[in-house]
Amino acid sequence: MLLLISPINTQEAREAINGGADIIDVKNPKEGSLGANFPWVIKNIREITPKDMQVSATLGDVPYKPGTVALAAAGAVVSGADYIKVGLYGTRNYSEALEVMENVVKAVHEFDEDAVVVASGYADAHRVGAVDPMDIPRVAADSGADLAMVDTAVKDGKTLFDFMNEESISQFTTEIHEYGLKSALAGSVTEEQLPLLAELGCDVAGIRGAACVGGDRNTGHIHHEAVAKLKHLVKSL
Numbered sequence: 001m002l003l004l005i006s007p008i009n010t011q012e013a014r015e016a017i018n019g020g021a022d023i024i025d026v027k028n029p030k031e032g033s034l035g036a037n038f039p040w041v042i043k044n045i046r047e048i049t050p051k052d053m054q055v056s057a058t059l060g061d062v063p064y065k066p067g068t069v070a071l072a073a074a075g076a077v078v079s080g081a082d083y084i085k086v087g088l089y090g091t092r093n094y095s096e097a098l099e100v101m102e103n104v105v106k107a108v109h110e111f112d113e114d115a116v117v118v119a120s121g122y123a124d125a126h127r128v129g130a131v132d133p134m135d136i137p138r139v140a141a142d143s144g145a146d147l148a149m150v151d152t153a154v155k156d157g158k159t160l161f162d163f164m165n166e167e168s169i170s171q172f173t174t175e176i177h178e179y180g181l182k183s184a185l186a187g188s189v190t191e192e193q194l195p196l197l198a199e200l201g202c203d204v205a206g207i208r209g210a211a212c213v214g215g216d217r218n219t220g221h222i223h224h225e226a227v228a229k230l231k232h233l234v235k236s237l
């Protein structure tokens with residue numbers, strides 16, 4: 001299992017790099033769960049990140065506007081991201097989500113054939129009217145994306161496991177593996193939950209809050225010691 005850590009600026013990115021994160025996921029929590037950051041922040045973080053470490057960028061909790069989202073995807077790749085995450089927030093069903101993801105995959109590959117595309121749904125999709133998370137593996141596979149992910153849309157202290165039980169998480173990871181693709185799981189995931197995530201077939205664990213001083217994704221800051229502790233645990237699984 002790989003450890004994806006979500007910094008909001010270069011200072012936090014340095015902490016994530018020094019702590020040994022596998023993927024540096026540039027994000028802007030002020031704009032939501034998968035809030036997009038600015039192109040220059042992605043560019044600056046790419047510049048300070050070792051070449052062999054992937055830089056991910058979230059495109060936002062995106063609307064059902066395939067053109068807008070495809071353009072954002074192109075912007076993220078041009079800014080240096082090699083891992084593009086799309087939060088399928090405003091898409092209400094499989095066909096809307098597929099339309100957005102097909103156009104994102106096309107836009108990304110226009111600029112970088114090797115860039116990785118992640119289709120992300122939300123475990124608490126019912127709270128915001130988004131596409132059912134159990135549809136995400138099929139959306140990822142049919143659109144040509146590389147990973148299917150679930151996160152939580154509302155960050156109110158509830159975790160992934162408050163909305164998906166072990167059986168549904170395992171069903172999600174099994175389905176995406178059957179397509180020959182990978183899974184990513186997030187949602188206020190705690191250190192204690194990491195062994196279970198690995199057991200349930202998670203390929204990439206996405207974390208911000210648990211890597212922050214005080215464990216708060218909004219008021220805290222990522223610290224290399226917290227990242228190193230998480231990485232140590234992930235490596236042992």
Ligand SMILES: O=C[C@H](O)COP(=O)(O)O
Binds near residue numbers: 025189206207209210
């Ligand atoms: O991509 C993963 C997210 O950044 C997870 O953030 P969180 O651990 O604060 O829910």
